[in-house]
Amino acid sequence: MAYEITLVTTMAISILFALSLNFITGFCGQISLGHAAFMGVGAYTSAIMMKADIPFLLTIPAAAILAGILGLLVGFASLRVRHDFLAITTMGVVFLFVGIVRQQEFLGGEIGISGIRGSSFGRLGFMAICLGLAGAFAAFSLLIKRSWMGYVFDSIADNEDVSRILGIDVSKYKLIAFVVGTSAAGIAGALYAQHFRFVGPDSFGFVESITVLAMVIVGGIGSVWGVAVAAAFLSVMPLLFQFVNDFKILAYGALLFAMMRWAPDGLAGIVARSMKKLRGRS
Amino acid sequence: MLYLELLFQGIVQGSIYALIALGLTLVYGLLRILHVAHAALFTLGGYLGVIITNATGSLALATVISMVVVGFVGMAVYKLAYEPLLSKPPFIALIASIALFIASEEIFRIIFGPYGLSYTTPPLQGYFVLFDGFFLKHGEALVIVLSVVMLAALGWFSTKTRLGVSWRATVTDPDMASAFGINTQNVRYMNFFIGSALAAAAGVLVALLNNLVEPSMGSVASYKALAIIVLGGLGSIRGTLIAAMAIGIIESFGTIYIGHLLDRDALAFAFLIVVLMLRPQGLLGAK
Numbered sequence: 081m082a083y084e085i086t087l088v089t090t091m092a093i094s095i096l097f098a099l100s101l102n103f104i105t106g107f108c109g110q111i112s113l114g115h116a117a118f119m120g121v122g123a124y125t126s127a128i129m130m131k132a133d134i135p136f137l138l139t140i141p142a143a144a145i146l147a148g149i150l151g152l153l154v155g156f157a158s159l160r161v162r163h164d165f166l167a168i169t170t171m172g173v174v175f176l177f178v179g180i181v182r183q184q185e186f187l188g189g190e191i192g193i194s195g196i197r198g199s200s201f202g203r204l205g206f207m208a209i210c211l212g213l214a215g216a217f218a219a220f221s222l223l224i225k226r227s228w229m230g231y232v233f234d235s236i237a238d239n240e241d242v243s244r245i246l247g248i249d250v251s252k253y254k255l256i257a258f259v260v261g262t263s264a265a266g267i268a269g270a271l272y273a274q275h276f277r278f279v280g281p282d283s284f285g286f287v288e289s290i291t292v293l294a295m296v297i298v299g300g301i302g303s304v305w306g307v308a309v310a311a312a313f314l315s316v317m318p319l320l321f322q323f324v325n326d327f328k329i330l331a332y333g334a335l336l337f338a339m340m341r342w343a344p345d346g347l348a349g350i351v352a353r354s355m356k357k358l359r360g361r362s
Numbered sequence: 363m364l365y366l367e368l369l370f371q372g373i374v375q376g377s378i379y380a381l382i383a384l385g386l387t388l389v390y391g392l393l394r395i396l397h398v399a400h401a402a403l404f405t406l407g408g409y410l411g412v413i414i415t416n417a418t419g420s421l422a423l424a425t426v427i428s429m430v431v432v433g434f435v436g437m438a439v440y441k442l443a444y445e446p447l448l449s450k451p452p453f454i455a456l457i458a459s460i461a462l463f464i465a466s467e468e469i470f471r472i473i474f475g476p477y478g479l480s481y482t483t484p485p486l487q488g489y490f491v492l493f494d495g496f497f498l499k500h501g502e503a504l505v506i507v508l509s510v511v512m513l514a515a516l517g518w519f520s521t522k523t524r525l526g527v528s529w530r531a532t533v534t535d536p537d538m539a540s541a542f543g544i545n546t547q548n549v550r551y552m553n554f555f556i557g558s559a560l561a562a563a564a565g566v567l568v569a570l571l572n573n574l575v576e577p578s579m580g581s582v583a584s585y586k587a588l589a590i591i592v593l594g595g596l597g598s599i600r601g602t603l604i605a606a607m608a609i610g611i612i613e614s615f616g617t618i619y620i621g622h623l624l625d626r627d628a629l630a631f632a633f634l635i636v637v638l639m640l641r642p643q644g645l646l647g648a649k
Contacts, residue, residue, distance in 0.1 A: 111453055157635070161642045164396055164452065168592040169638055171585060172631035179628020286585060290460055297457055330472065333465030340458035341443070344450050 085203050087316055092210035093271045094315030095308045098295040099217050100264035105293070106302035107225065108257035109237025110158050111167045114174030115292050118262040120284030121147040122269025124181070127193045127279045136199035136274060143270035144263040151262025155255040162240070174289050181281045192280025199274055210271050214308075217264055221304045233257065237302075294336050300348025310347055366496065368614045374502045374571075376610025377509035381564035382583050383590040383602050384513070385436075385557025391533045391597035392553050394452060395444055398459040400561055401584030402466035403439070407432045407562025408569040408579060409470065412479050421485045425566050429559040436558025437551045463584060471577035478576030486570060501570045508567065512560060513603070529553065533597075586627070589634045595644030605645055609633065 101115045122143035129139040154173055161169050181187050188194075199206055224230050232253050235243045244250050273279045291314070299310030318328055343350050382404055389397040407428045414424035443462055447455045486500040520526035531539040532549040540546045564583075569575045590609055594601030609630050616629040624632060637645065 157639065161638050164390075164394075164596060165592055165638060165642060165644070167396065167453075167456070168588055169635060172589065172635045175585070175631040176624075176628050176635070179625045179631075180623075182625055183623055290464075294457065294461075297453075327468070327472070330465055330468035333461045333463075333468060336461035337443070337458055337465060340454050340461060341446060344447070344454040 085207050089207045089210050089275055090315050091312040092214040093268055094311040096214040096217055097268035098292055098307050098311035099221055100261045101292050102296050102307045104257050104261035107233040112170040113167050114170035114289050116284040116288035117174040117177035118147040118265035119269035121150055122266030123273040123279045126270035127196050127273045130196050140270045143266040147266025148259045148263035151258045155258030158254055159251050174286050178281045178285050194278045196277040298339050298346050300346030303348030306348030372611030372614030374505050376607035377505050378564050379590055379610055380603050380606035381560045383587040383606050385561045386587050387591045387602040388553050388557040395455045398584050399462040401580035402463050403432050403436055403558045404561040404565040404583050405580035407565030408575040411566030412569050412575050416482050428566055429562045432562035433555040433559035436554040440554040467577050478574050480573050484573045505567045589630055593634050595646040598646040601646030
């Protein structure tokens with residue numbers, strides 16, 4: 081049972097993390113190659129507060145706020161640079177984050193912070209909290225997607241200049257997307273720190289940023305349920321591929337490449353196409 | 363004295379960055395793709411260099427063979443991976459490229475083992491004594507000389523030969539170029555061949571300086587080179603060369619003077635972010 085609880089908790093945290101990126105990249109069309117940095121900010125915030133004997137539930141909003149502040153800064157950067165330049169700037173953010181953390185004594189430096197105290201909820205209760213937060217953010221995403229704001233995001237993702245001509249305050253909505261997405265990543269970070277009872281600079285690097293972007297793209301960029309399914313699957317894939325242990329990263333790379341090559345619109349696209357086919361036949 | 367030594371280290375590192383980043387710039391200028399898997403070709407070049415040198419004893423032969431073979435592999439990457447994705451949004455090609463890079467790192471690890479390979483008898487280990495107390499390794503001198511020679515040859519090729527002119531014409535305006543009877547498909551192949559061959563040369567040189575090739579040697583190159591071409595202004599060759607030297611020298615001095623605040627990689631990206639906030643189009647990019 082303990083194994084299943086760990087598995088489900090891992091999945092829930094990944095779903096929240098992937099959906100948080102989906103809010104920025106999927107909804108608002110702003111690519112980010114450095115999303116793990118925001119999870120890292122949340123994780124370190126929570127870890128340090130836990131060390132200072134502050135209740136776990138209070139560390140969650142703190143993690144969200146700090147990650148959101150950093151997200152606001154990166155959001156301002158996104159007003160200045162676009163497309164490929166933004167992709168590389170966000171990549172820079174994650175290297176900067178890791179580089180700074182490595183050199184700070186009070187953040188544990190290279191070694192990180194270990195022995196984080198467990199919350200008072202127990203493993204099962206903690207799993208419920210993770211599932212609840214992931215579910216709540218998924219519902220919130222769906223709500224936004226179907227609201228007026230969702231259409232504005234669509235329009236910005238599609239064509240920023242035209243949106244501006246239509247009178248949309250593009251800068252404001254981009255900042256909103258960044259703040260919401262990065263705060264949620266911060267919450268995912270707080271959960272991560274509690275789940276593994278450990279945070280280190282290598283847990284929130286470039287590779288992790290790519291991994292979460294892969295979840296969003298494999299799921300189908302912008303599709304809430306597609307991204308959730310992909311995140312749940314990909315987060316436990318290394319465990320499922322244990323039988324090809326030596327080849328599991330190769331399999332991951334190959335799967336991602338094949339997906340881009342033959343089904344770049346992700347799971348959501350595949351399902352949409354097969355639904356269309358089914359309807360066409362009947 | 364320390365300044366001069368740091369400056370030289372920076373120039374050596376900058377030359378290597380330039381060789382790697384040039385191929386990326388060429389690909390970006392032509393196809394608007396951020397070609398992360400370029401770093402895998404750099405690694406392949408390094409492996410071939412070490413393996414062939416160990417088999418034949420000739421570093422020169424190894425360098426040439428490695429460049430030609432990797433050049434063809436680069437063409438294959440374009441044909442198999444990028445050509446079908448050209449009509450898709452750019453991030454699709456970017457993710458495909460990252461996936462390809464992850465997979466090839468694993469292939470190097472599985473085939474050649476996780477600990478890497480070294481030269482059995484490392485070539486060019488001597489020193490030049492420039493003046494009292496200042497040494498330059500033969501290998502480092504070779505890096506600088508070879509980079510200058512290859513970049514000069516590239517410059518000559520692109521301005522003074524028919525093929526080179528058609529290449530530049532295609533980069534500037536593909537439709538117009540093909541209207542003038544240039545086979546843009548061939549230009550793309552040539553582009554990948556040249557860029558990949560330069561990366562292979564960089565791989566051989568890095569293998570020489572470190573006397574080691576390992577599966578993960580490309581990971582530093584992959585993101586650092588991306589930072590360099592963005593810093594230079596995406597697609598600008600002159601900008602790329604300046605940015606490569608700037609990053610090389612900044613890292614060399616920065617690790618000594620502010621290394622306690624930021625590590626080497628963070629330093630390069632801090633510089634990148636500062637420049638981009640001031641000049642969003644990069645150092646020499648067109649607005």
